[in-house]
Amino acid sequence: MTRRVLGILLLAVAGVSLAILSEAPYAATPPNRALIRLSWRAYSEQVQACRRLTPEELERLPIHMRQEEVCERTILPYRLLVSIDGTAVTNILVRSGGAREDRPLYVFHELPVAPGPHRLTIRFEREGEGETRDAAEPIPEREARETPPRLALDEVVVLGDRAVIVVTYDEEQRRLHVLAGREAGS
Amino acid sequence: MAQDPAATLKRLLWRTLARADAVCNRLYGWRYNPLYHSGALVVALFLVLLVTGIYLLFFYRLGAPYDSVAHLTAQPSLGRWIRGLHRYASDAAVIAVALHALRLFAQGRSWGPRALAWVTGVLLFGAVLVCGWTGFVMVWDVQAQVLAQEGARLLDVVPIFSEPISRAFVGERPMPGAFFFLNLFAHIALPIGLGLIVWLHVSRVARPKLLPPRGLLWGSSIALLALSIVWPVTMGPPADLFRLPGPAPYDVFYAFWLPLTRALPVGAAWAAIVAVTLLLLLVPLWTRPRAAHRPLPSVVDEQLCSGCEQCFLDCPYDAITMTPRPAATAAAGRSALVARVDPALCVSCGICAGSCAPMGVGPPGRTGRDQLGAARAFAAARTLASSDVVVIACDRGAAALAHAGASSGVHVWPVSCAGNLHTSVIELFLRAGTGGVLVASCPPRDCWNREGPQWLEQRVYHDREAELQERVDRRRVRIVAAAAAEAEVLLTAIARFRQDIAALAAVPGERDVTDLIRLCEAEEAMR
Numbered sequence A: 001m002t003r004r005v006l007g008i009l010l011l012a013v014a015g016v017s018l019a020i021l022s023e024a025p026y027a028a029t030p031p032n033r034a035l036i037r038l039s040w041r042a043y044s045e046q047v048q049a050c051r052r053l054t055p056e057e058l059e060r061l062p063i064h065m066r067q068e069e070v071c072e073r074t075i076l077p078y079r080l081l082v083s084i085d086g087t088a089v090t091n092i093l094v095r096s097g098g099a100r101e102d103r104p105l106y107v108f109h110e111l112p113v114a115p116g117p118h119r120l121t122i123r124f125e126r127e128g129e130g131e132t133r134d135a136a137e138p139i140p141e142r143e144a145r146e147t148p149p150r151l152a153l154d155e156v157v158v159l160g161d162r163a164v165i166v167v168t169y170d171e172e173q174r175r176l177h178v179l180a181g182r183e184a185g186s
Numbered sequence B: 001m002a003q004d005p006a007a008t009l010k011r012l013l014w015r016t017l018a019r020a021d022a023v024c025n026r027l028y029g030w031r032y033n034p035l036y037h038s039g040a041l042v043v044a045l046f047l048v049l050l051v052t053g054i055y056l057l058f059f060y061r062l063g064a065p066y067d068s069v070a071h072l073t074a075q076p077s078l079g080r081w082i083r084g085l086h087r088y089a090s091d092a093a094v095i096a097v098a099l100h101a102l103r104l105f106a107q108g109r110s111w112g113p114r115a116l117a118w119v120t121g122v123l124l125f126g127a128v129l130v131c132g133w134t135g136f137v138m139v140w141d142v143q144a145q146v147l148a149q150e151g152a153r154l155l156d157v158v159p160i161f162s163e164p165i166s167r168a169f170v171g172e173r174p175m176p177g178a179f180f181f182l183n184l185f186a187h188i189a190l191p192i193g194l195g196l197i198v199w200l201h202v203s204r205v206a207r208p209k210l211l212p213p214r215g216l217l218w219g220s221s222i223a224l225l226a227l228s229i230v231w232p233v234t235m236g237p238p239a240d241l242f243r244l245p246g247p248a249p250y251d252v253f254y255a256f257w258l259p260l261t262r263a264l265p266v267g268a269a270w271a272a273i274v275a276v277t278l279l280l281l282l283v284p285l286w287t288r289p290r291a292a293h294r295p296l297p298s299v300v301d302e303q304l305c306s307g308c309e310q311c312f313l314d315c316p317y318d319a320i321t322m323t324p325r326p327a328a329t330a331a332a333g334r335s336a337l338v339a340r341v342d343p344a345l346c347v348s349c350g351i352c353a354g355s356c357a358p359m360g361v362g363p364p365g366r367t368g369r370d371q372l373g374a375a376r377a378f379a380a381a382r383t384l385a386s387s388d389v390v391v392i393a394c395d396r397g398a399a400a401l402a403h404a405g406a407s408s409g410v411h412v413w414p415v416s417c418a419g420n421l422h423t424s425v426i427e428l429f430l431r432a433g434t435g436g437v438l439v440a441s442c443p444p445r446d447c448w449n450r451e452g453p454q455w456l457e458q459r460v461y462h463d464r465e466a467e468l469q470e471r472v473d474r475r476r477v478r479i480v481a482a483a484a485a486e487a488e489v490l491l492t493a494i495a496r497f498r499q500d501i502a503a504l505a506a507v508p509g510e511r512d513v514t515d516l517i518r519l520c521e522a523e524e525a526m527r
């Protein structure tokens, strides 16, 4: 009898522990934090660099692959410069994505800040512009597809406790802009 | 001699588990002790998850994940109960997997031919955690958001996607339905993969016990359902990508790693994940005893083997095959087939030694012949009175206890597993004059060699091949199941057995037992 009661009691204790551990309170971020998140995609200028192969290099290739001139296409990187309240916090080179670097450029960058107003200055500028362009493509079409060579944002943003704002690139208006919770929805 | 840290860890763990076993045996009986069925309980919980998951699928909406789960949770009865059962069963599965792995680790069943089971077990554990991850993401509350964002942060350093996955969780665009579709797909596809790995996991054991006894199967399901009724599961606030996640309820069993990896830079988090995974995967290497201490695989003496196939039937690891008898031992009247042990599959459990009436197989030093020889020396070295009992105790379980509790008139003869015991040893001790033989085995489902006590019981009471001879008075033989920490069970059983024996008329001992081997052989020859 007591054994049965104890058995049920142990089962109950195990069950309640399971339920408690199943919903344990935890705050993934402590209070008094806020975050500026930069996230956009950019299509940069594609350039083609061609050179002639030396006779020795040609020699090493199988006959059916021997071409006098080889051309390499690359996508130009952008430099991302961010300062918050006049202090430079980020200076990075953003290269195009993909293992062969033939995909668009992706910016994903998070900057923790204290809640409150901040002056946010961002510059996103193409590097190495004006080198050999891919001459085959007409310029207007290319420019319509490409992200402008220079983007900038200079704004005072106000962040509440635990707020996140997102700076992104608006492909229609061709400019950087700030998204905050209510207008964007999730 | 320097202490091996792995051995110390194993011993400590085993001591703790043995105590927990004793408590559960006391409260639920060894048949329904959940700790003995941890692996099978995981399979049972998978079944519960399958049934409840199909129900939940009807209510889940990819376009409104949070709202659909909230709607289900708000239902006064069935919906929330089933959601609760699905959640609690998945939590219980993690506990059961962990207990199963810890138990096998503590028992040293983690290397050699068991390495495949160990490695696939680690994969199973990983797959269970990933499956749980997708399940929690489905809810799309704060916990889901943190799991998704942390998962994306970790995956983004792996160069498989050109676009960072993290960009899906910034709120720049609404969460794409395709994400929830993919997640749901993974949540359903992973268990199918899991099923395949389970098949591989048990591929080296004969007759795997995939389900717990019915009472435990229903008992655990009903207990979890009751829990989901009296302690309903809730939800955190909805995910909001424009807020840093604040306080919310988290499931410790599936999200335990979040505080650890979030505190680390992504490279260090990966280093920790890889290190822990490697440590677990390599357990078969670092728990393997040094060559000198490694138990040797079984060997067949083809001169003695009569081709009866019993060892082939009894081996719990399918390590024995019957093959045509080689010319060297062929002779008129000899069987066409002989047993052959595959040393790569043999775990040296010794069960075959107890299976073989002519004593032709077993690990070196532990065959029926070796046992009889040792038992004869044991009997010769002491006086066995008709009021005495010999306790044949399994080394893994009761032997230590029996030694501790041995008083005058109780003689302890340890054996490497009760299932190894050749039944003629029992007869030998009785013929040598002892009043009774008590075999103390581990509880059947706790046998380190899986099937030892089960075969022993059948050999003693149900005429399974290599049976205890009919001429042996069964009133003087008893089997008791006592786990490693159940001193009281064993001592009580010994005392009761001695009382029962005292009530039987005293039989004079023969003292001369040298003819027993000859007798066994003669009988075998007559078959």
Ligand code: HEM
Pocket: B039, B040, B042, B043, B097, B100, B101, B104, B109, B110, B114, B117, B118, B119, B120, B121, B122, B124, B125, B128, B198, B201, B202, B205, B207, B208, B209, B210, B448, B449, B450
């Ligand atoms: C989804 C998770 C798992 C399930 C469903 C499962 C299930 C099982 C089952 C049914 C058996 C056969 C038991 C028997 O009949 O004796 C078994 C054996 C085994 N399991 Fe698991 N297991 C799981 C995870 C693990 C893990 C995580 C490990 C260790 C890392 C592990 C290690 C082993 C070993 C070594 C054996 C062989 C035991 C022996 O040969 O004596 N398993 N498992």
Ligand code: SF4
Pocket: B297, B298, B314, B315, B316, B317, B318, B319, B320, B341, B345, B346, B347, B348, B349, B350, B351, B352, B353, B362, B363
């Ligand atoms: S000792 Fe015998 S029963 Fe055990 S695994 Fe080896 S061959 Fe099979």
Ligand code: SF4
Pocket: B300, B304, B305, B306, B307, B308, B309, B310, B311, B312, B338, B339, B355, B356, B357, B358, B359, B360, B361
């Ligand atoms: S039990 Fe013994 S006699 Fe029978 S097949 Fe196996 S080794 Fe041969």
